[in-house]
Amino acid sequence: MEYNREKAVAYAHQWAYGRNPRYFDFTGIGGDCTNFASQCVFAGAGVMNYKKTFGWYYVNANDRTPSWTGVQYFYNFIVNNKGPGPYAEVVPLSDIMPGDLVQLQYPGRTHWSHTPFVVEVGKHPAPDNILIAAHTFDTDYRPLASYTYANLRPLHIIGVRAPAEKAK
Numbered sequence: 001m002e003y004n005r006e007k008a009v010a011y012a013h014q015w016a017y018g019r020n021p022r023y024f025d026f027t028g029i030g031g032d033c034t035n036f037a038s039q040c041v042f043a044g045a046g047v048m049n050y051k052k053t054f055g056w057y058y059v060n061a062n063d064r065t066p067s068w069t070g071v072q073y074f075y076n077f078i079v080n081n082k083g084p085g086p087y088a089e090v091v092p093l094s095d096i097m098p099g100d101l102v103q104l105q106y107p108g109r110t111h112w113s114h115t116p117f118v119v120e121v122g123k124h125p126a127p128d129n130i131l132i133a134a135h136t137f138d139t140d141y142r143p144l145a146s147y148t149y150a151n152l153r154p155l156h157i158i159g160v161r162a163p164a165e166k167a168k
Contacts, residue, residue, distance in 0.1 A: 001046075001047070001159060001160040001162050002160070003044050003045055003086060003157045003158075003159055003160050004043075004044040004045075004046070005044055005097065005098055005099030005157075006044075006099075007043050007044045008040045008041060008043050008044025008045075008099040008117075009040075009044075009098050009099055009119050009120075010043070011039065011040050011043035011044070012036075012040045012043075012117050012119050012133040013119065013133065013140060015036070016134075016135075016138060016139065016140035019032075020039060023035060023039055023058065024060065024061035026069055027135065027136050031136040032135035032136045033071070033114050033115050033116065033134050033135050033136045034068070034069050034070060034071050034074050034115040035058075035068060035069045035135065036117065036133075036134065036135035037074065037101055037115040037116070037117045037134075038058065038068045038069070038074065039058075040099075040133070041078075041086055041117075041157065042058075044086075044099055044157075045085060045086040045157075045160040046160070047084050047085050047086070047160050047161070047162060047163060048084070048085055049065075049077070049081065049083050049084045049085035051065075051083060052065070053065060053066070055067070055077070055083070056074075056077045056081070056085050056086075065077070071103060071111070071112045071113060071114065071115050072111060072112055074103075074115060075103060075153065078155060078157075079155070081161075082161075083161065084161050084164070085160060085161060086157050086159070086160050087157070087158055087159060087160070087161065088100075088101075088155045088156055088157045088158055089155070089156055089158060090153055090154065090155060091154050091155075091156040092154065093125055093126070093127070093130070093152065093154050094124070094125050094126075095154070095156055096118055096121060096125050096130060096154045096156060097118070097121060097156065098118055098119055098120055098121055099117075099118065099157060100117075100155055100156050100157055101115055101116065101117055101118060101154075101155040101157075102116055102130065102132065102144060102152050102153065102154050102155070103115050103116075103152065103153040103155065104116070104147060104149040104151070104152055104153075105149060105150050105151040105152070105153075106148070106149055106150060107148060107149070107150045108150070109150070112151075112153065114134070114147075114149075115134075116132035116133070116134040116142075116144070116147075117132060117133050117134065118130060118131070118132055119131050119132060119133045119140065119141065120141065126145075127143065127144040127145035128143055128144075128145040129143070130143070130144040130145075131143055131144070132144055
């Protein structure tokens with residue numbers, strides 16, 4: 001299946017400064033960035049992976065996988081997913097496109113801390129012309145270069161696998 005980048009980006013713009021009531025807001029309990037990124041990706045993918053623990057899904061705040069809201073868990077899912085749902089690969093920043101993600105590791109930290117969603121990319125992608133939308137500290141059309149980070153991890157979504165059909 002094809003990943004619909006336009007739908008994903010449109011969702012990001014619609015909810016960058018608000019909260020979709022269908023989803024819990026995790027801002028006060030660890031951050032809402034990967035929850036928002038997952039919502040954007042789902043808007044373009046249309047498929048969740050309902051495998052307990054190691055899948056990628058959201059039913060409600062208490063019935064979701066760690067990958068829906070956790071930076072590292074999201075990464076582990078999206079780059080290793082062989083089942084239903086979106087799958088991605090780490091690419092050079094120059095290969096990033098609208099609808100992709102760039103995870104950030106902040107200075108002095110050993111873990112990855114933020115998952116902004118890419119909404120626009122200049123002709124020659126670089127931190128100053130890659131624009132993102134994100135939650136926790138809500139933003140839209142923010143240049144990636146405006147963040148202070150030690151490392152970044154560009155995630156390019158390759159496609160989406162449909163759920164296997166159930167036997168009839």
